[in-house]
Amino acid sequence: MAKTAQAKQYKLKKNRNLSSVVKRSIPGWLIILPSLALFVFIVWRPIAIGIRYSFFSLRGFEPVEFVGLKNFKDVLTDTNFIQTLQNTLQYVLWSMIIGFPLPFVCAVMMNEMVHMKGYFKITTYLPVVVPAIATSLIWKMVYMDGPGGLLNMVLYYFGVEPMQWLSNKNIAILLIIISTTWNGFGGTLILYLGALQGVNQELYEAARLDGAGFFGRICHVMIPHMRGMLLLMAIRQIIGIFNITEQPLAMTGGGPSGASMSLGLTNYFYAFKYGQYEKSLALGVIVFCILAILTYVYFKLDKRVNE
């Protein structure tokens, strides 16, 4: 009997606790409600609808008939798909070769600076505030073929004949990556610089006392300290470049002859050039899956860095 009363009392107390927790969390829920609503309607709902519609044939944006994996098959069997995937990987590769080490090297150099550090911080960050499309158009003029192109003008000054730049299918991707690196490396540089300044100076002193030179201090103090951050940035860069769309769109239109076509641009063309929304959605889902895996890795690394 006593046990039953005790159990009842426990249950009552538990309910009271639960209801007080719920009551206490209501304002919290209400505060996040607007953001939650925005996420649901602007991010999650379109993603869910996009995934669903990728299994349908569409009339405009209206699903007409369930077609299973047909849209995915159409995308994957497109004769240009492999080439486009290779191009996209080439974008990522060039970005890792040029765009990934450059901000780190600059950050290390800037960290060692005694004078004019503020000036260099501002000037290297400035390109970040220029929109990607504007950057692409500026660089398009730099790379323009013929004697009117800025780069060719410089070459002409040194007595070199004008060359083909974006029209050269072998270097179009590389040139686009150089422009994106110019546009984005300032932001990454600032992050690196922040992390570098967080390295305990005593560790440098200790290394110096142990006889470590400049490179020794980088290898034994700086790199171990920055490893997590570097991994994080690498993953972020891979995800960002994998989606590259507006830069090839503005600079080459994917040409010459598809040499700079990326998966993102193909997706854009499916939707806005040909009105093949089914294929666009299917390709979107494929890219989404690839990037979801990378994002998973990103979060795992992020957790590791924060720990």
Next chain:
Amino acid sequence: MKFQKVITTGLTVVMLTAGLAGCGKKQGTADGKITISIGDWPDETQTETLETYNNLLEEFEKKYPNIKITPDTYRYDTKTFTMKASAKQLPTMYIAYFTELNKIIKAGHAADITDIMDSYGMTEAINPKLLDLVKDDGGRIYGIPTSAYAKGLAINKEMFREAGLVNEDGSIMIPDTYSEMAEYAGKVKEKTGKAGFVMCTTDNCGGWNFLNIAWSFGVEFMKQNSDGKWEATFDTENAVAALQFVKDLKWKYNALPDNSVIDQQESHKLFGTNQAAMTFEGPSDDYSRKYGMEVSNLLEARMPAGEYGRYAQMGGGIRMFAPDSTPEQIDACFKWLDFIGAGKEFDEVSVTNKEKNYQTILSEGGMVLDREAFPVWINEERVAKEREIAAKYTNIDPKDFESYYNFEDVILKPEEPVACQQLYSVLDGCIQAVITDEKADCKEVIKNACHDFQVNHLDKES
């Protein structure tokens, strides 16, 4: 905490209200009035045209007090059209292009106007050749042609004179064949150092232009087999020869601009700023309006001839109606068209409004032609009246357009029947391949293009 709750609830309500307010479109009757929206309304940058249209609107609503017009500056754009149509945000009446017609009808984004066309007597009044272009396979009508043109060869007279391409009587030497065109283009480059010919190479525009060359070289791009399936048929010597012609323009005659990635806007800019002497284009005042080229500096010729004939692609605009428009709304749009002189009726008011329109075009640096290449209406009296008004305001020398209007041996062709945008894209790639690489093998390029077009596009159409 209470304050926080109030703020949060308030924000949520505002957001939901704003979200819901953005959904759907109010069309139809309001206060017993028929409300319609008219697309392609001039925006604030077109001061003169906007004023003319606003005055017309005021007069129209006085004449028809039961109709209310909502101006809509939306202009057809492939990037936004489907979104607008799916969200039921299309203007009641909008203008699209011949190239887009099949896609729009297939997607159900245009109203069937066959019955109202019959009731207004428009079906019999419109040039049957143009009317056929706006019908679906079942013969139902989905639009009213507003204008039609054939592609031509635009010539920059000043640059031709600079290159010495003038006859003994001082007139401009017009290339009659593709080989003459290449020769003249090369001469312009040699004499002036500027491009003799500009052709766009990207955004599907290259393929769109290449079609005309290819047809004249005897190319057939596709055919429908007895089983209904489409087959790409351009892996031929003729197509290779047509592509070789483009390649020669670049490498043999050195006649193309240095830049190889050229969209239509860039092509217009080069031609309109005396950087290129020739381009494929129907009569356009883009050069004078946007780039300050003198209208008198433009000579429009018919397309050059190839071994298999002189081909020119037809294009033009079509007025179409939102699929959810009521018959009353479409009727109101027809009344508006009559009022501005674009409908079947062509009374005194229409004449005045047409004149006002020409005055506005001239004040904005545009071009008024002395006649239409292909009259939309078959009523000879009306066509004569329209020509009379156009002749009053024209700012071109008819001699400069004499060659263009001579359609005697020009074979006019509409779009290819299916997947034309995809075909243009594939052909863009072919053009880019041969003008960026001197060693490109035209035969190989055409073979791959034909295969890609079949596998990636036509196989999906069947």
